[in-house]
């Protein structure tokens with residue numbers, strides 16, 4: 082997107098504002114599809130939690146994507162966005178049996194990640210096929226909070242518990258239609274991923290009625306120029322060859338599934354915010370923006386890097402800034418970052434703001450969550466309005482009779 086288009090959006094819809102470029106989402110979807118073109122049956126299930134605006138879900142649906150969901154509410158959003166139940170897979174962690182049953186009732190595919198629920202679900206509903214989430218105990222992922230396949234992780238059924246798993250399947254006579262792993266975000270080493278895949282293939286041989294093998298996601302996207310990223314094309318070549326071989330061995334054309342979130346939407350998103358104050362202190366120059374970690378928490382939560390550009394002065398000479406938010410505690414987006422000279426009122430663009438940005442936004446400090454705009458075929462379309470004061474108080478019950486306002490004269494009684 083051009084800087085001038087972004088500036089027009091900030092002017093028209095106000096700031097801060099999230100902007101998503103549909104063309105980038107579509108090209109990422111096609112890139113991943115192409116990388117696996119030698120696999121007969123490929124299914125990409127977009128991970129809704131990355132960015133769950135209904136218009137984005139509709140866009141994914143129109144591309145032929147399925148949907149990966151982690152809560153019953155995401156299932157409901159998916160159905161509302163037009164996904165067929167069979168195109169939705171429910172992959173929760175640690176949710177109740179009731180929630181899983183509710184999803185099954187809606188007709189979506191079920192992925193179970195612990196033996197306790199597997200046994201209960203299989204005993205009650207042996208006729209409903211389920212997929213199982215395996216933990217291959219492989220360390221992948223860029224940060225301990227987002228690495229979910231290692232030995233201490235709460236996710237998945239350990240490969241060391243396969244004998245117990247098989248006993249449950251045999252006793253309940255349930256049907257396992259898929260196996261799944263998701264090793265964590267920001268995978269860099271393809272060989273580690275392929276190694277985990279071998280464990281999945283080995284596990285798959287225990288089940289006779291599989292329809293699909295789901296390799297999860299966690300592809301690393303670039304955050305700055307010349308940044309490392311998962312080599313999707315190389316992974317596609319290597320894993321496709323291995324997958325096709327496995328299908329021959331298995332005696333059935335299985336579906337190869339992925340659940341990309343970040344890969345599809347991260348780079349498509351920009352977050353635009355205005356600089357309120359440029360503050361020179363004894364040690365640094367702060368640029369304080371009209372937002373904070375209430376709107377974009379990834380730098381504070383994970384130490385994530387978001388490239389920041391001053392789109393109001395893209396040709397200005399570069400200086401060092403610490404970009405900070407207005408939340409009343411430490412709220413740092415970037416320290417000592419070289420950015421084109423900033424004046425108060427300039428608009429900063431935060432890149433890679435498509436995944437895990439708006440969906441993690443909150444009302445902390447009683448601020449409104451920002452609007453979302455889709456940039457599609459050269460037009461800016463509002464897909465979520467900025468919140469208003471009514472949104473902040475909508476669910477609050479004002480028990481005003483409990484605490485009548487203090488009277489003026491009483492207020493002074495403790496004073497000398």
Ligand SMILES: *Cc1c(COP(=O)(O)O)cnc(C)c1O
Pocket residue numbers: 128130131149151172263265266267297298299300340341342343344436
């Ligand atoms: C979050 C999640 C994903 C998406 O991960 P990305 O790193 O955004 O691609 C996929 N599958 C499951 C089960 C998840 O929880």
